[in-house]
Amino acid sequence: MIDIKLLRDEPEVVRAALAKRNSALRIEDALETDAKRRALVYEVEQLRAEQNVASEAIGVKKKAREDASDAIAAMKTIKDRIAVLEEQVREVDEALRYALLTMPNIPHDSVPPGASEVDNREVRRWGTPRVFDFEAKDHVDIAEKLGIVDFECGAKLAGARFSLSKGAGARLERALINFMLDVHTQEHGYTEVLPPFMVNSACMEGTGQLPKFASDSFRVENTDYWLIPTAEVPVTNIHRQEILSADALPLYYAAYTPCFRSEAGSYGKDTRGMIRQHQFNKVEMVKLCAPEDSWEELERLTANAETILQRLGLPYRVVTLCAGDLGFSSAKTYDLEVWLPGQNAYREISSCSNFADFQARRANIRFKRDKKPEFVHTINGSGLAVGRTAVAILENYQEADGSVVIPEAIRPYMNGLERIATATA
């Protein structure tokens, strides 16, 4: 949520931000609603002040056993007037709240302009895509031949966009989860948390999934529970409605969770394989910090995610998302794209964002260093998407005979296994 004061005092800044994002959203109605709300609230408060004074006088009279019926009758009028005004405040409040909750974040100055992903800017590359002396297969062919992923069975158990990992395939994902968590907790200073995989609506609103993007997530019927689309939701909301002490910052959390996404609107996209599924595993990094530190913290968090790719020897590039491709809540996002020989392309494997105070304002996460509480800044990023990491390993480390070499970094997590040649290897 952007600051209502920014909208009120510098509407041109908000207009420019919306234009940069290629958004057609208008702010005139919100401004008008805000002015109306402030006038109403002022009037209510004036009446309430009058009421408080009169009420106290009635109390004094009653104590002295004097008659106060005239004053009480007079108060009745004010009471009714307040009731009418308050109903109006409620309506206007709701309208303004909705307007603010559906307004996207202001992109940072360093975010390049652009309408879609074609305008994203490459920042750097690491590693060199391997040159194969045989025809590189994609992960579906590799995994099915090895018998370590069963897509048919995923469809039988749940439906399209689900799969069943088996044997070394299941072990590989578990190994990756442990490897990533160990690196982030032991080397990068993150505290591991294991949050609920379902959250309530307040959390979804806090991080920006609601009210605008309800159809992207799964809701549990007849409850207020949502399956988390990312660990970002429960982990950021750990400190919802809290005022943290300044010396508690920065907070670093790392969490493994499965993620559930409806993938509405992506019909026909990535239908093959494990690239885009309704459920996938992810290790997520989340930071809460002081405002002046958040840009540096974003760079460091991105570097933390890159470390995983480097340790696994997977070539990748880093791109800065352009304003038009930027997520709703984000002020700036770096995508890490891993090289996939099976697609002959770089594909997103991590998304690292600084939300500035946008989520903190929604979730009301503050800290106190002087007299006034201030909103923290929130940063998060995948470290990494586990399913896509497994895909990248299968494709980058495949051999001509169909086997897959296991990167050295995770062999300790695979009971020393050096190569997957069969499901039970």
Place this chain on the structure above:
RNA sequence: GGAGGAGUAGCAUAAUUGGUAAUGCAGCGGUCUUGAAAACCGCCGCCUUCGGGCUUGCAGGUUCGAGUCCUGUCUCCUCCGCCA
């Protein structure tokens, strides 16, 4: 799932038949002191158009006025049932 009890500032405790949230500790600032402690004074939840308004888990209701009465709801505790 059933029965009972409890939620008041960071913590701990008050508030008469409903009368407008008190006190202690902790913390911050000051006086005093070589420094510190003690003592004393002030601050010690949020918003504000600086008039004031709001705040007793949350949301409503009754009332001129609600920590107190009523309804709903959440969390925690105890017991029973069930369960991993």
